[in-house]
Amino acid sequence: MTENLSAVLYLISSICFIMALKGLSSPDSARQGNMFGIAGMVIAILTTIAMPEVMSYGTILAGIVIGGSVGAFIARKIEMTALPQLVAAFHSLVGLAACFVAAAAFFRPEAYGIGTPGNIAVGSLVEMAVGLAIGAVTFTGSIIAFGKLQGILSGAPVTFSGQHPLNAALGLLMVALVVWLCIDQSPAAFWAVF
Structure with missing residues (x-):
């Protein structure tokens, strides 16, 4: 499969995921949203499997079987009233997965075609750092x-004096850490962003 074709198929898959989220925002269109999500995932999986770089179809199949089995088991066991908690828990795993992908790209950039350790393209580093930071915030926020939702923590919002200046300072710190990562490309900078 050519790089251009795989890029187009991944773009179509992404559009399907966006349409899935749009469809899932309303009970009237939820079934259609699910169909878009399924179509997007099938396109993404088949595109990935068709790539010549794939080394182990068995590992991919095992991941699909294990992940599908766990998902089907949980879907059958969870009560509808606990669905928001389930979505939050699964969403935290999405954030964690983004962090793992960023770590894999940083420590094995040649596998992603973005350079070599210590010599990664700056655009790729920025993308990696943004994905890492958003993934980490998504993980912790979803937890x-x-x-x-489970009633383990208070549902009241946590606010305090100086909250907005602190958030602004943290945002500026994140920008500084991303710049450090782009200049230094060291594991210390990577973990600081995380």
Whole structure:
């Protein structure tokens, strides 16, 4: 499969995922949203499997079987009233997966075609750092959402004096850490962003 064709198929898959989220925002269009999500995932999986770089179809099949089995088991066991907690818990795993992908790309950039360790393209580093930071925030935020929905944590918002200046300072710190990562490309900078 050519790189251009795989890029187009991944773009179509991404559009399907966006349409899935749009469809899932309303009970009237949820079934259609699910169909878009299924189509997007099938396109993404088949595109990945068709790539010549794939080394182990058995590992991919095992991942699909294990992940599908766990998902089907959980879907059958969870009560509808606990669905928001389930979504929050699964969403935290999405954030964690983004962090793992960023780590894999940083420590094995040649596998992603973005350079070599210590010599990664700056654009790829910025993309990696943004994905890492958003993934880490998504992971922790979704864990907190799960705790609030489950009643483990208080549902009251946590606010304090100076909250907005602190958030602005953290945002500026994140920009500085991304710049450090782009200049230094060291594991210390990578983990600081995380």
